[in-house]
Amino acid sequence: MSVFVIIYYTLLLGASCLAAYFNKRSAFLLLFSLTLVSFVLGIVGGVGALRAVAIAAGLLALAAMVSYAFREFLIAIASHNMAKELRTAPLTAAFGMFVIFTYAIAGIFAPWIAPFGEAQVISSAFAPADENMLLGADQLGRDMFSRIIYGARNTVALALAGTVLAFTLGAMAGLLAATTGGYFDQFLGRMSDVIMSIPSLIFALLMLSIFGGELANDTTSFWLLTGFAVLVGLLFVTAVAEGNVMSWIIGLAIMVGVAVAFAGGMLVIFNPSEIILVLVVAVIYSPRVFRLTRAVAGNVVVMDYIEAAKLRGERRWYLIRREILPNSAAPLVAEFGLEFCFVFLLIAGLSFLGLGIQPPTADWGSMVRENATLISFGELTPLIPAAAIALLTVAVNFVVDWMLYRSSGLKV
Amino acid sequence: MTKKKDVLLKIRDLKIEGYSDETWVPIIKGVDLTLHRGEVMGLIGESGAGKSTIGAACMGYARDGTRISNGSIEFDGMELTTATEADRRMLRGSRIAYVAQSAAASFNPAHKIIDQHTEAPLQYRLKKRLEAQEDAMELYEKLRLPNPQEIGFRYPHQVSGGQLQRAMTAMAMSCRPDLIIFDEPTTALDVTTQIEVLAAIRDIVDEFNTAAIYITHDLAVVAQMADTIKVLLKGEEVEEAPTKEMLDNPQEEYTKSLWAVRSFESPQKQRPKDGVPLISVRHVDAAYTKGEKILDDVSFDIYEGMTVAVVGESGSGKSTTARVITGLLPPMKGEVLFKGTPFPPDYRNRTKDQLRQCQMIYQMADTALNPKLKISELIGRPAQFYGGLKGVALKNRVDALLDMIELEPSQYYNRYPTELSGGQKQRIGIARALAAEPSFIVCDEVTSALDQLVAEGILRLLDRLQRDLNLAYMFITHDLATVRSIADEVVVMQHGKVVEQGPKDDMFTPPHHPYTDLLLSSVPEMDPNWLTTLLEERGIDNVGDAAAARLDPKDPKLTGANA
Amino acid sequence: MGDILGLVAKRLGLGLVILLIISVIIFFMVELLPGDIAQAVLGQGATPENLAALRKEMGLDQPAIVRYLGWLKGAVMLDFGNSIVTGASVSETIGTRFANTLFLAAYAAAIAVPISIVLGVLVALARNSIFDRVANVATLTSISSPEFFLGYILILYLAVKTGMFPAIASLREGMDFGDLLYRTFLPALTLVLVVTAHMMRMTRAAIINLLASPYIEMARLKGTPPWKVIVKHALPNAWAPIINVVALNLAYLITGVVLVEVVFVYPGIGQALVDAVSKRDFPVVQACCLIFAATFILLNLAADVGAILTNPRLRHPK
DSSP states (O other): OOHHHHHHHHHHHHHHHHHHHTTOHHHHHHHHHHHHHHHHHHHHHHHHHHHHHHHHHHHHHHHHHHHHHHHHHHHHHSOHHHHHHHHTOOHHHHHHHHHHHHHHHHHHTHHHHOSSOTTOBOSSTTOOOOSSOSSOBOTTSBBHHHHHHHHHHHHHHHHHHHHHHHHHHHHHHHHHHHHHOHHHHHHHHHHHHHHHTSOHHHHHHHHHHHHSSTTOSHHHHHHHHHHHHHHHHHHHHHHHHTTOHHHHHHHHHHHHHHHHHHHHHHHHHSOHHHHHHHHHHHHHHHHHHHHHHHHHHHHHHTSHHHHHHHHHTOOHHHIIIIIIHHHHHHHHHHHHHHHHHHHHHHHHHHHHTTSSSOTTSOOHHHHHHHTGGGGGGTOSTTHHHHHHHHHHHHHHHHHHHHHHIIIIIOOO | OOOOOOEEEEEEEEEEEEEETTEEEEEEEEEEEEEETTOEEEEEOOTTSOHHHHHHHTTTOOOTTEEEEEEEEEETTEETTTSOHHHHHHHBTTTEEEEOSOHHHHSOTTSOHHHHHTHHHHHTTSSOHHHHHHHHHHHHHHTTOSSTTTGGGSOGGGSOHHHHHHHHHHHHHTTOOSEEEEESTTTTSOHHHHHHHHHHHHHHHHHTTOEEEEEESOHHHHHHHOSEEEEEETTEEEEEEEHHHHHHOOOSHHHHHHHHGGGOOOOOOOOOTTOOOSEEEEEEEEEOTTSOEEEEEEEEEEOTTOEEEEEOOTTSSHHHHHHHHHTSSOOSEEEEEETTEEOOSSGGGSOHHHHHHEEEEOSOHHHHSOTTSOHHHHHHHHHHHHHOOOHHHHHHHHHHHHHHTTOOHHHHTTOOGGGSOHHHHHHHHHHHHHHTOOSEEEEESTTTTSOHHHHHHHHHHHHHHHHHHTOEEEEEESOHHHHHHHOSEEEEEETTEEEEEEEHHHHTSSSOOHHHHHHHHHSOOSOTTHHHHHHHHHOGGGSHHHHHHHSOTTOHHHHHOOO | OHHHHHHHHHHHHHHHHHHHHHHHHHHHHHHTSSSOHHHHHHOTTOOHHHHHHHHHHHTTTSOHHHHHHHHHHHHHTTOOOBOTTTOOBHHHHHHHHHHHHHHHHHHHHHHHHHHHHHHHHHHHHTTTSHHHHHHHHHHHHHHHSOHHHHHHHHIIIIIIISOSSOSSOOOOTTOOHHHHHHHTHHHHHHHHHHHHHHHHHHHHHHHHHHHTSHHHHHHHHTTOOHHHIIIIIIHHHHHHHHHHHHHHHHHHHHHHHHHHHHHTTOOSHHHHHHHHHHHTOHHHHHHHHHHHHHHHHHHHHHHHHHHHHHOHHHHSOO
């Protein structure tokens, strides 16, 4: 029995007794059940297991403190109304915001933070960590740490682009379907049913098997992007122009221009295979966004104030912009976070399978795959990019969880 | 009527808190209550008075999100606030029973009615299953449910609302409790159905000499049921007195004001001699897609500056008529004329000016006002949309409109609807309709969601605006008191048909059409003997659904309608 | 009862139509390729004669619609043609693999379903307590982690460091059942972790939703003891949501299996699909996609039919 074990149990039992004495029921339950679990763990896993528990508890406490401080920081710099909202955020949500903030910083300033380039070979394969390389080298001798920092930029940007595209298409179609109704609504509903009947990962694999090869070139991706943008634009023009022929013509002209500019812009940022990936993701997730937007907007559309606006003779675009959108914003924002997680996990999964983001671009999913062999030597390294993925999705989910609770659980 | 017997329930200084916005706020702020055996006490008050919360507290029960923070609740010598949950539970169902507002939602859809009825007696081992079932049938018969032998073996969704409410009363009686809490048991029912349920409840409570707490917001109903009345306001007691005394001689200002509500009556206006009606509904048939006909040959006229009340029970087609007039539901047959020229049946084909002429005010101000828009935009939008007003002109117009509805412009201009009270919201709804400068407004149950005093204010406002602006109203309501106070003409509807129409004074003086008669006689009056007298006059089998079923559909008065 | 049969029949019909549309999508998507499969098989250097011969052999000279009908007819009889990489029959290649995948999914489901429903109900009952919150954070974390993260953690700690279980789930002919369960324990556990978290959350939400209904309050006010409120009043109405939760997650298991199979090198259909996609072996890709989609639709169908069958309003019409 080492000194560590004695201190460990003394602290736990002392804390439980204090909690019980001061009638802190939940704290006592937590502490004492931890003590009981520790008995079992200690017998099975020995001192090592207890040490792990202590380290985990320390990390947890550290995370809680960081979250608390970050929340206070946000409250201090936010406007009055925002601060009021933020005060209701649980520590988990504050932790989520902190992580998202850190990732954003890492992604935006990647070239300045990372000591080496993402494709720069600086040592031998699988070289261990030293003072130059914080996390060692990967299978080609590139700096692991730098690649993880760059991964924050590449992977997240791609997932974000996919989510935004899926969201524009799905939300636009959902809003239009909710305000138009009739066959248009029925048709879109059935179509999304069909697409959602194919499991997302499977559908992604199917599409990548077709567009992944020689079709992943500049011309194809340009036309696919333009087609996608035209589709969104068409929905947009339908919503704005209604029966007016003149506005249709003007709208269509503007729309084609915007579509081409958008496609060109995307090609500057991403390479063709990444664009195919983004589009695949957008096609798979837009029906989900459509269905949710349709449901949320559907609840708003039946309200009397929409009827009042319709009877006033308001146009569809006014209905969407002033009446429906402000009243469905909260669930839609939460849904955006949720969709981002799905998209992010899907892209990570595809990259892990070697079918997503292609080398030499640094990407967390493919980094796990490339370094997986290290696992059998008991090395933690391949788990780091995987943990980076998990940490971001956990963080986003924490924030979304809070937002969903705000928008549904508490009706003021 | 007052019975001097031993005390059954004694509540002292009860305080209850509710959890909202991360803090505990008081809901009940120190209420005392003493109930004797066999006594029926009426708890009345407006919404938010805490009636239901006290009702639940009488069973030692605090709903999710509330807690009893102080005071004592003593039931038959047993202190409920300090008793264990198990002890309190032993009282529920056996000695204190509960009848909820919505029987349809409070019966478990997965079990037969009689199985739910016998659950408590079996649980407390008071009866064997067969005995309990026989007892249930007996109670069903006492409560005058049709087919008492068979009705219990149906599932809740197979039985109508009025019958379910009686079945729930029977269920409360299953263990012959000492006390029953009735929580607004007839609020969700139509007047003609309500009367059956009231009669049934009163008889059975009398027969078993059960004490009861009867919670309602309807004074006339409580006058029929209760021996004593306790008036509540915002979680505090206003006063308590025996029913007769309370009705004749209320002490507190608040109670007096409640009693005085029904005094407002606008003088009846006459149709102009030979004018064209502003709105004329001609032989309209209407149905929702694929459904059966909701409206069947509906015709009536509305003249400029006059109020036509359309009366009927739920499902009679009142609101559908409004939808036809506004163009939301194009009719299958017939047409709507505006000043003699036909209105396009679909609102989408109407011109901006036609849309402007016909405005609407809704029942639920909560859902009728976009919660994300400021008052200034809510009211300003129609003025901007129809009148093209901008900038200062628009602001002046909004100010004038706020003045018109008696709200201080500077105070309300920048606020959101969620910050307003129910009555204020309804006023904003009125202002929005006025902003279009219409000649005709459809008022769909505009006062039924409001407390009586507030409703009174809205009615007076509407009446004044009508005189100032020469507006015509179509007033949809199920409440005959509202009809009495504001209508000039009345249209009575049943099953999608107009059964009678004419000037208000004619409608309220006999002889009536049989359905109008049933409707009129079913509305509770403040006289505590009203129910007794009515049952004697009409006979117990000639009220409610039974009476409605008796109306002969081939009666010439039903088909003809007086044009 | 006629109503119910009608509804079920309608739902089945809808499922069939969706499956048909999906088969169209799966088949015609491949047609989008520039050139055709023959070109893809032979590569750029193929002579026109060779191409023509292969096209004839594969029936590519016929119009697409004829080929689709032929393919569909084959698919109904579980004949998906031959692989263009190995030339072996697709059905034979993926047949046993599909069985392996089903085994793994069933293994995971057998553990996850009972655990998560019981835990979900318990957490719903103790809602807003400290355990509810801990469970909330734990399940959220588990849901948010990619399957390969969980898989590798399990490999690292349970296989490499402690050596309790094999890291690679290789299957041999004639393994006894106990050995089989032991060797596939880690992949099954990975799936269990993800699915349990999902199911727990959904069960919790369904139960909490139900506990707010007035008839539950009525039951409490009738003096019904808490366990009876749950068993007699809540549960009969909870079947529909619970069936839905289970079916949804089984469907998720079927697809989540792809990543797990790759991590543990498990010889299932998921790995076959991934290999086929990187080798662009279209007959195999099509067959796998159709099988996955059909399973997915079937499970959703089962959920809807279950919900219809347990709805008291539909079971006892007016």
